[in-house]
Amino acid sequence: MHGVVMVFFFLIPSIPAVLGNFLVPIMIGAKDLAFPRINLLSWYIYVLGGVFTLFAALSGGVDTGWTFYTPYSTAASNSHVMSAALGVFITGFSSILTGLNFIVTIHRMRAPGMTWFRLPLFIWAHYATSLIMILGTPVIAITVLMVAAERALHLGIFDPALGGDPVLFQHLFWFYSHPAVYIMILPAMGVISEIVQAFSRKNIFGYSFIAFSSLAIAVIGFFVWGHHLFVAGQSVYAGLIFSFISFLVAIPSAIKVFNWTATIYKGSVSLDSPMLYAFGFIGLFTIGGLTGLVLATMGIDIHVHDTYFVVAHFHYIMVGGAIMGYLGGLHYWWPKMTGKLYSEAWSKFSALIVFVGFNLTFFPQFIAGYIGMPRRYHAYPPEFQVLNVLSSAGASILAVGYIIPLIYFMYSLVAGEKAANDPWGSRGLEWEIPSPPPTENFTVTPVVTEGTHQYVHPSQEVGVA
Amino acid sequence: MSGHVAPKSLYYLIFLALMIGTGVTVLVAKFDLGPLNNIVMLSVACAKALLVILFFMHVRWSSRLTWVVAGSGFFWLLILFSITMSDYMSRGWVPGTLR
Numbered sequence: 001m002h003g004v005v006m007v008f009f010f011l012i013p014s015i016p017a018v019l020g021n022f023l024v025p026i027m028i029g030a031k032d033l034a035f036p037r038i039n040l041l042s043w044y045i046y047v048l049g050g051v052f053t054l055f056a057a058l059s060g061g062v063d064t065g066w067t068f069y070t071p072y073s074t075a076a077s078n079s080h081v082m083s084a085a086l087g088v089f090i091t092g093f094s095s096i097l098t099g100l101n102f103i104v105t106i107h108r109m110r111a112p113g114m115t116w117f118r119l120p121l122f123i124w125a126h127y128a129t130s131l132i133m134i135l136g137t138p139v140i141a142i143t144v145l146m147v148a149a150e151r152a153l154h155l156g157i158f159d160p161a162l163g164g165d166p167v168l169f170q171h172l173f174w175f176y177s178h179p180a181v182y183i184m185i186l187p188a189m190g191v192i193s194e195i196v197q198a199f200s201r202k203n204i205f206g207y208s209f210i211a212f213s214s215l216a217i218a219v220i221g222f223f224v225w226g227h228h229l230f231v232a233g234q235s236v237y238a239g240l241i242f243s244f245i246s247f248l249v250a251i252p253s254a255i256k257v258f259n260w261t262a263t264i265y266k267g268s269v270s271l272d273s274p275m276l277y278a279f280g281f282i283g284l285f286t287i288g289g290l291t292g293l294v295l296a297t298m299g300i301d302i303h304v305h306d307t308y309f310v311v312a313h314f315h316y317i318m319v320g321g322a323i324m325g326y327l328g329g330l331h332y333w334w335p336k337m338t339g340k341l342y343s344e345a346w347s348k349f350s351a352l353i354v355f356v357g358f359n360l361t362f363f364p365q366f367i368a369g370y371i372g373m374p375r376r377y378h379a380y381p382p383e384f385q386v387l388n389v390l391s392s393a394g395a396s397i398l399a400v401g402y403i404i405p406l407i408y409f410m411y412s413l414v415a416g417e418k419a420a421n422d423p424w425g426s427r428g429l430e431w432e433i434p435s436p437p438p439t440e441n442f443t444v445t446p447v448v449t450e451g452t453h454q455y456v457h458p459s460q461e462v463g464v465a
Numbered sequence: 466m467s468g469h470v471a472p473k474s475l476y477y478l479i480f481l482a483l484m485i486g487t488g489v490t491v492l493v494a495k496f497d498l499g500p501l502n503n504i505v506m507l508s509v510a511c512a513k514a515l516l517v518i519l520f521f522m523h524v525r526w527s528s529r530l531t532w533v534v535a536g537s538g539f540f541w542l543l544i545l546f547s548i549t550m551s552d553y554m555s556r557g558w559v560p561g562t563l564r
Contacts, residue, residue: 034473135537135541168549171545171552172545203555222541223548224543225548228549233556234550235552235553235554236559238551238555241548
């Protein structure tokens, strides 16, 4: 259940729904998304999907994990597979509608002068994400529907006894679910690109490389799914190809990391809380990405497959990457969204707690996995005890790091200082309008004459000695 | 949306074609055509899908951009099918591995 809720109901919608729906129109100088009613519909669909999944959770849960692997999910499991799968199926439509809305908005609603290469990188990231949402999500929807059809009607799709092939499920499932990782991480990368510029007071290094690397990740991400099937009975030749392409996807990811670093280099860096999260993201995502290369190597994957090494790897990407980006973005645009300032001291403190708690939770899992602790068992031999205790202690610290922002964000709504239009000294259309923005964002449609972020290095500023 | 209004008769014609396609599928299922089984079935299915997309979904009369969008959807489906088949076709090439 943890996986189903976290992947489909938190990580995938978090940044696009919370920050994207708010910022995509503002950043391109539009009044709203192209289809405001479809936007609302996607929210209702999300809630409906959530109800089905919640029903599955409350009535005993689903024991297939978020991956619904066959033949267990079709032939063996007697838990609430149907309602959980239906929840995922329904929520998929919410995702498709959001992607559709973003693509149409970015194509059709840009303000005069807002050319493609003046778009903020947050927009490029969301454009790439939307492509994946539209091209990938129908496949997972159909796949879980097939699981339901085989479970209820005994159609032979995945069950070998009925003439099917269980590995076919894994192909179909990961065709969506691997790109789904990029649905989670690309928006976070967009957030980091914005934060890094704002808090280094420098324009991004290699704008077009970062923009196109988002698209490259979205496209190449569709060719790598088979690295989840190395030991599932997949042909070794197909495995070779998947392994090679998986290495390729590291290139656009590395482009981003290097370009962020180059942007920070010799910038006028201020360590406000969004920037702390951005630093956390860059470091943790790098560790998560590099261990991804370890797993993409077929020979090593056989050693670490289904161990805690894998668990640690994807949590470095999901939590260390996506959630760090989400929290960074939330801290960066909170004053804009609510018009209130939160406590900077507390937010810096909590960013630090999250970073420490996260590493203490998941780093020991790399070691535990590498020396052989398998995933998905509640019991383990005594030699893993110390690592597991460290990991549990880290999880408690991490929880504190998540609760503190909840408190000061709530407090800021009640008693926070009023935020100015541009509390961080950032550049971009969203910082030129009041906080919070009026209903239709702009009273006069802005005319864009230059790239949206024109940061000037302090030494180049006129009037500065 | 787009201004084009197709005559009702065209829709009935397409509907008829789809029904004939379904009839052929059912009919062919009664005979074993050997290796032709899959080819016939998939051809009928593709033809029907094409009719729906071109006429019922109005892509036939839509802008080039819509063609590109519909085409890229197909291209993505092709990626799914062809790379998945690369697994199925090369299974068992290494002696001792499962087919």
